[in-house]
Amino acid sequence: xxxxxxxxxxxxxxxxxxxxxxxxxxxxxxxxxxxxxxxxxxxxxxxxxxxxxxxxxxxxxxxxxxxxxxxxxxxxxxxxxxxxxxxxxxxxxxxxxxxxxxxxxxxxxxxxxxxxxxxxxxxxxxxxxxxxxxxxxxxxxxxxxxxxxxxxxxxxxxxxxxxxxxxxxxxxxxxxxxxxxxxxxxxxxxxxxxxxxxxxxxxxxxxxxxxxxxxxxxxxxxxxxxxxxxxxxxxxxxxxxxxxxxxxxxxxxxxxxxxxxxxxxxxxxxxxxxxxxxxxxxxxxxxxxxxxxxxxxxxxxxxxxxxxxxxxxxxxxxxxxxxxxxxxxxxxxxxxxxxxxxxxxxxxxxxxxxxxx
Amino acid sequence: xxxxxxxxxxxxxxxxxxxxxxxxxxxxxxxxxxxxxxxxxxxxxxxxxxxxxxxxxxxxxxxxxxxxxxxxxxxxxxxxxxxxxxxxxxxxxxxxxxxxxxxxxxxxxxxxxxxxxxxxxxxxxxxxxxxxxxxxxxxxxxxxxxxxxxxxxxxxxxxxxxxxxxxxxxxxxxxxxxxxxxxxxxxxxxxxxxxxxxxxxxxxxxxxxxxxxxxxxxxxxxxxxxxxxxxxxxxxxxxxxxxxxxxxxxxxxxxxxxxxxxxxxxxxxxxxxxxxxxxxxxxxxxxxxxxxxxxxxxxxxxxxxxxxxxxxxxxxxxxxxxxxxxxxxxxxxxxxxxxxxxxxxxxxxxxxxxxxx
Numbered sequence: 001x002x003x004x005x006x007x008x009x010x011x012x013x014x015x016x017x018x019x020x021x022x023x024x025x026x027x028x029x030x031x032x033x034x035x036x037x038x039x040x041x042x043x044x045x046x047x048x049x050x051x052x053x054x055x056x057x058x059x060x061x062x063x064x065x066x067x068x069x070x071x072x073x074x075x076x077x078x079x080x081x082x083x084x085x086x087x088x089x090x091x092x093x094x095x096x097x098x099x100x101x102x103x104x105x106x107x108x109x110x111x112x113x114x115x116x117x118x119x120x121x122x123x124x125x126x127x128x129x130x131x132x133x134x135x136x137x138x139x140x141x142x143x144x145x146x147x148x149x150x151x152x153x154x155x156x157x158x159x160x161x162x163x164x165x166x167x168x169x170x171x172x173x174x175x176x177x178x179x180x181x182x183x184x185x186x187x188x189x190x191x192x193x194x195x196x197x198x199x200x201x202x203x204x205x206x207x208x209x210x211x212x213x214x215x216x217x218x219x220x221x222x223x224x225x226x227x228x229x230x231x232x233x234x235x236x237x238x239x240x241x242x243x244x245x246x247x248x249x250x251x252x253x254x255x256x257x258x259x260x261x262x263x264x265x266x267x268x269x270x271x272x273x274x275x276x277x278x279x280x281x282x283x284x285x286x287x288x289x290x291x292x293x294x295x296x297x298x299x300x301x302x303x304x305x306x307x308x309x310x311x312x313x314x315x316x317x318x319x320x321x322x323x324x325x326x327x328x329x330x331x332x333x334x335x336x337x338x339x340x341x342x343x344x345x346x347x348x349x350x351x352x353x354x355x356x357x
Numbered sequence: 358x359x360x361x362x363x364x365x366x367x368x369x370x371x372x373x374x375x376x377x378x379x380x381x382x383x384x385x386x387x388x389x390x391x392x393x394x395x396x397x398x399x400x401x402x403x404x405x406x407x408x409x410x411x412x413x414x415x416x417x418x419x420x421x422x423x424x425x426x427x428x429x430x431x432x433x434x435x436x437x438x439x440x441x442x443x444x445x446x447x448x449x450x451x452x453x454x455x456x457x458x459x460x461x462x463x464x465x466x467x468x469x470x471x472x473x474x475x476x477x478x479x480x481x482x483x484x485x486x487x488x489x490x491x492x493x494x495x496x497x498x499x500x501x502x503x504x505x506x507x508x509x510x511x512x513x514x515x516x517x518x519x520x521x522x523x524x525x526x527x528x529x530x531x532x533x534x535x536x537x538x539x540x541x542x543x544x545x546x547x548x549x550x551x552x553x554x555x556x557x558x559x560x561x562x563x564x565x566x567x568x569x570x571x572x573x574x575x576x577x578x579x580x581x582x583x584x585x586x587x588x589x590x591x592x593x594x595x596x597x598x599x600x601x602x603x604x605x606x607x608x609x610x611x612x613x614x615x616x617x618x619x620x621x622x623x624x625x626x627x628x629x630x631x632x633x634x635x636x637x638x639x640x641x642x643x644x645x646x647x648x649x650x651x652x653x654x655x656x657x658x659x660x661x662x663x664x665x666x667x668x669x670x671x672x673x674x675x676x677x678x679x680x681x682x683x684x685x686x687x688x689x690x691x692x693x694x695x696x697x698x699x700x701x702x703x704x705x706x707x708x709x710x711x712x713x714x
Binding site: 169171173184185186187188189193195196198199202203205206210221223225226227228229230231232233234235236237238239242244245247249276305306307 | 593
């Protein structure tokens, strides 16, 4: 098959977005798109290319004082009657248009067209972001070859609708349990009802006042929510156990350990088991490449509330932010689309920041 | 196979209990035991015998002013390494010893040995009490031939450990639901958490003060309990629905309609759907056969708190009580057993009440 990523397509981020969307790449099926991306990167004399599974990297080595990473994932969620792409006025519809092939188009366009960036640049195209953690190409490379990701600043091209979303909140899940004593429901006073005991757990959740934390001008709004509740033995039995699963979204000024301690304190007196935890990422907007990036965008950054792969960069000690043309609210939706104007504006912004002239 | 219910065995309620236990009769497999029971009843010249499926009835027709029913079910729950019976000192162990072949032995023993009862007597041996309602032999006969059950008073030989347990409480189940609005847990303030809203439902349950009602000297203790709770969409979603299943056990001075109205009142403001309901039975201890029965037993009656088939007799307008030698706490237990002394005492009590001399 001829590579659809021709020089003409690579020169135009809008055409490149469509071309990338039209290469099917549902998670675990990224070989074809990775092959196409690798091939065009290898034709650029100013880049050194590496590959790890279906993750492709390219880097300049111009001896700049600082290095930046531009990263995007190649995979999409499964199609939903939205493949291939279609144009409707100023909108490109299709699976991956927003999340995040328009962002990937930015990185690929810059990689082949900006031959002399102001910072040394690492372009990182990875697989399996939309599925289980263990397949995530960024995670796998960070474990196997952390040196490939060494940088002073990273831009993750996730959909932000042209805004800068900095850092990200952490997330943890815990199971808060109540116990009781079983009894026949006809003689309930012989038992202790664990579901009734969960009233106190829910009362505390209902009364909980979440923090709002401002860091580097970004406002992080926390939340503590029951996401599941389960209890009961049979229709005629006083139940002896009830479990409430809570999800705590915490601002990046708190470590995972502090977040856990906080949840244990909120539910003091109850059994609390942490089942899942991922730390947040500080926005890290004080370094030169980040400050210059913000100047190029010309807008105040806002806090990223959901957890994203910027936290993986944070885990490597690299400040990172999200910036992409897609609308995050359209990600994974059947009517997913991206505005052509947002692609053009975003590409121009990145050029302003990265290109020497 | 020779019928193990020989005249010598029928003359001794203890031997008869063992013989009945040793005829396997797990629900839906009652043919053999029903055949044995029918055969011995047909040999008694003072009885008229009928059969409906595996339910066997025998009656005297002496023209007495009043008629009583003695009823017991022939089936047992599945065995649990407790078949056949074994003797250990004064105890008979085995599946059905308590629930309720020792009670069935009472009825069968009286049927063949008391040729001239003080009241006309209907002896009723039915199948499928331990399983789904639709198989219940008492229910089926009550629907097909209610005249076979016509009587002024009924004794159900369910295990009561030699006490008189009168009437029974009603039971109803309802689902109390809360609704909310889904949102991503990272932006929880955009949603309304239905599990948090269930705090109020559990608070009302926790604060609920159950009635205690005394009828004919029997104390009925009500109860309102959550028996199941369920809510949640996914680990990162603010849930939009939570369901609490409650079970209300109500004294027989309340009708099913009153019970439902009460539960709706307790959970006013919430969606309440009644999923299951069975009325209770008044103890009805003021009629002559009941008063004489109590005199023969010589002890105060106590309230039956669980729902039993006495409510079916109540549905036919027949006052009914539970009286049997087994310990209700041992019913369905692997170590189910019955005390030989309780069998002898109970049989003597019933003789005192029913036999003319």
